[in-house]
Amino acid sequence: MKVSSLVILGPQGSGKDTQAELLGKKFGLIVIGAGNELREIAKTDTKLGKKVNQTINVEGRLVEPELIVEVIENRLSKISLDQSIVVHGFPRSLRQYELMKDSWTRLDRQNYKVIFIDLPEEEALKRIAGRRRVDDHPEALKKRFELFNSETMPVVKQLENEKKLIRIDGSPSIEKVHEEIVKKLGFK
Numbered sequence: 001m002k003v004s005s006l007v008i009l010g011p012q013g014s015g016k017d018t019q020a021e022l023l024g025k026k027f028g029l030i031v032i033g034a035g036n037e038l039r040e041i042a043k044t045d046t047k048l049g050k051k052v053n054q055t056i057n058v059e060g061r062l063v064e065p066e067l068i069v070e071v072i073e074n075r076l077s078k079i080s081l082d083q084s085i086v087v088h089g090f091p092r093s094l095r096q097y098e099l100m101k102d103s104w105t106r107l108d109r110q111n112y113k114v115i116f117i118d119l120p121e122e123e124a125l126k127r128i129a130g131r132r133r134v135d136d137h138p139e140a141l142k143k144r145f146e147l148f149n150s151e152t153m154p155v156v157k158q159l160e161n162e163k164k165l166i167r168i169d170g171s172p173s174i175e176k177v178h179e180e181i182v183k184k185l186g187f188k
Ligand code: AMP
Pocket: 012, 034, 035, 036, 038, 055, 056, 057, 060, 061, 062, 063, 064, 068, 088, 089, 090, 091, 092, 096, 144
């Protein structure tokens, strides 16, 4: 496998975090979760921490595009370019995608691939029922699906038009989905 910069997108419950972790473990990629980064910031007793906590855990909204782009850029700038990485849950809106293009060009990570794990909402909801997170209350879940459809799906469509998207059916087992991703990426 050559050095890679990967992005994994998918609705909540699609298994994007799990798939990123599997790729990380098997192929030595550093895994960066947009939501995980923000949850860490939300725990800090700072002005920014309180603001992020309010946005993600109370209101279930997306943080400002400039903020998440900067958070990801900060992480990536500390990682050597000969290290493969996989980022999940980012970019989540067209504005983030625009900012990301500039940011990842500055970082010299412009040759990224994007995997989209496709899963119907009904199936995703069944899976979420099995996990426990502070932001998994019904109101926030509903809001996140709405946000995914209105904000993130346009990114998916744009990436598809740009022929940059690798679409994966997320309904089979974790192992099967993983195999499919590895195959489509051409990893050995
Ligand atoms: P996740 O763990 O990916 O489900 O993210 C949890 C929460 O963090 C989301 O519901 C958003 O409020 C926030 N979040 C995660 N990724 C992003 C992003 N790319 N842009 C803005 N907010 C985000």
